[in-house]
Amino acid sequence: MRLWQNPASPFARKVRIVARETGLLPRIEEIAVMVSPVSPNADLAAHNPLVKIPALQMDDGKVIYDSTVICEYLDTLHTGVQVIPSDATRWEALRLQALCNGILEAAVLCRYEGFVRPEAYRWDGWVKGQFAKIRNGLDALASEAPAWGARFGIGQIGAACVLGYLDYRFANENWRSRAALASWYETVKDRASVVATMPA
Amino acid sequence: MRLWQNPASPFARKVRIVARETGLLPRIEEIAVMVSPVSPNADLAAHNPLVKIPALQMDDGKVIYDSTVICEYLDTLHTGVQVIPSDATRWEALRLQALCNGILEAAVLCRYEGFVRPEAYRWDGWVKGQFAKIRNGLDALASEAPAWGARFGIGQIGAACVLGYLDYRFANENWRSRAALASWYETVKDRASVVATMPA
Numbered sequence: 001m002r003l004w005q006n007p008a009s010p011f012a013r014k015v016r017i018v019a020r021e022t023g024l025l026p027r028i029e030e031i032a033v034m035v036s037p038v039s040p041n042a043d044l045a046a047h048n049p050l051v052k053i054p055a056l057q058m059d060d061g062k063v064i065y066d067s068t069v070i071c072e073y074l075d076t077l078h079t080g081v082q083v084i085p086s087d088a089t090r091w092e093a094l095r096l097q098a099l100c101n102g103i104l105e106a107a108v109l110c111r112y113e114g115f116v117r118p119e120a121y122r123w124d125g126w127v128k129g130q131f132a133k134i135r136n137g138l139d140a141l142a143s144e145a146p147a148w149g150a151r152f153g154i155g156q157i158g159a160a161c162v163l164g165y166l167d168y169r170f171a172n173e174n175w176r177s178r179a180a181l182a183s184w185y186e187t188v189k190d191r192a193s194v195v196a197t198m199p200a
Numbered sequence: 201m202r203l204w205q206n207p208a209s210p211f212a213r214k215v216r217i218v219a220r221e222t223g224l225l226p227r228i229e230e231i232a233v234m235v236s237p238v239s240p241n242a243d244l245a246a247h248n249p250l251v252k253i254p255a256l257q258m259d260d261g262k263v264i265y266d267s268t269v270i271c272e273y274l275d276t277l278h279t280g281v282q283v284i285p286s287d288a289t290r291w292e293a294l295r296l297q298a299l300c301n302g303i304l305e306a307a308v309l310c311r312y313e314g315f316v317r318p319e320a321y322r323w324d325g326w327v328k329g330q331f332a333k334i335r336n337g338l339d340a341l342a343s344e345a346p347a348w349g350a351r352f353g354i355g356q357i358g359a360a361c362v363l364g365y366l367d368y369r370f371a372n373e374n375w376r377s378r379a380a381l382a383s384w385y386e387t388v389k390d391r392a393s394v395v396a397t398m399p400a
Contacts, residue, residue, distance in 0.1 A: 038329040049336035050302035062292070066302070068268065069294040092262070094269040102250035102266070121323035126316075129238040136249040 002029045002057040003070075004044050010104045010165040011067040012054040013197045017157050018071045020193035022078040028056075036116055068097065071154055084154045096144070096155025103137035103162050106130040111169050134173075137162075142178035152188060160188050168199040201228045202257040203270075204244050206235070210304045210365040211267040212254040213397045217357050218271045220393035222278040228256075236316055268297065271354055284354045296344070296355025303337035303362050306330040311369050334373075337362075342378035352388060360388050368399040 003019070005012035019025045033053060035041045040051040047063040048055040055065040056073070064070055075083045085093055110130050113122055141159055148156055163185050166173050176182040188194055203219070205212035219225045233253060235241045240251040247263040248255040255265040256273070264270055275283045285293055310330050313322055341359055348356055363385050366373050376382040388394055 049340040123321035140249040
């Protein structure tokens with residue numbers, strides 16, 4: 001399989017952590033591409049009309065996206081612990097993944113506002129609105145984290161990607177003021193899958 | 201169950217069409233709320249930290265989101281034709297849903313750019329980049345539509361929401377120039393679920 005990704009993309013990172021947690025990495029070629037909403041990549045565009053990463057070419061040649069679809073697909077290819085449960089806890093896991101995706105979408109929009117959009121067109125009201133979502137989301141993660149225990153499923157993988165992305169792009173955002181979240185992150189940050197995919 | 205939604209939201213519409221197609225509407229109270237990225241809604245915020253619609257409160261009181269999670273959950277509550285297949289065609293259906301979600305995300309960002317952001321801070325480069333995704337996506341839908349036949353699963357429901365949203369918010373965008381897509385839409389636009397949820 002071929003995975004279009006970039007080490008800076010938190011959505012691609014989610015897939016790359018799943019690939020490592022499930023032992024599937026040897027079957028996946030990770031192809032690094034640079035994309036932004038205003039500078040598309042021709043190779044990727046031929047496989048994903050949205051020109052977004054991650055995208056995965058399966059062994060049959062077909063391409064799937066987005067990160068949630070790829071993670072669920074990969075989860076069917078191994079016999080270890082499921083990343084996405086099939087039992088009654090599925091909805092809680094998928095909701096937590098969606099919460100993390102939403103925080104990341106808000107953070108990526110803020111990144112674009114500050115680094116892609118020309119300075120004259122930046123609007124503080126937009127960044128404030130997105131940061132309200134980020135901080136409400138972090139409050140929710142902090143309230144939920146104590147119940148996670150040692151579980152490292154799709155929701156927790158998403159949370160690790162959220163916190164890693166904030167450290168990487170918004171180092172001044174003091175998310176560690178939420179003690180429950182900070183202490184949970186300490187329990188996962190040294191996992192091999194997390195270390196190997198840390199944005200540099 | 202309670203569904204936070206708004207008739208103008210294409211993501212909420214996806215859920216509302218699924219509720220009608222699967223016969224679940226009598227079990228769902230649809231609650232209309234107004235939200236924008238810069239004016240959150242307190243009732244919704246108490247249930248979804250991202251303050252986004254749609255969000256669904258299940259009968260056990262727990263709340264799930266986003267639209268993809270809600271649609272999959274609803275699909276487990278009925279015994280009719282599955283909206284999201286469980287067989288090998290699942291990945292194609294979920295990829296098509298993700299394509300439609302991506303087109304809608306780009307369109308909604310353009311809507312915010314043109315109607316939420318103050319005029320002085322609007323940037324043509326952003327709208328151009330998002331419209332490239334919308335049009336690439338529409339080209340892909342047009343190339344795929346002839347193979348859909350009479351199927352009206354999650355991917356086709358997403359496509360109907362894309363086309364309805366463009367008519368509603370971007371009526372000058374001539375997506376019907378893609379004949380295959382225009383003729384497919386004619387086959388679904390009069391379905392009861394589509395008519396009942398058409399944004400006005």
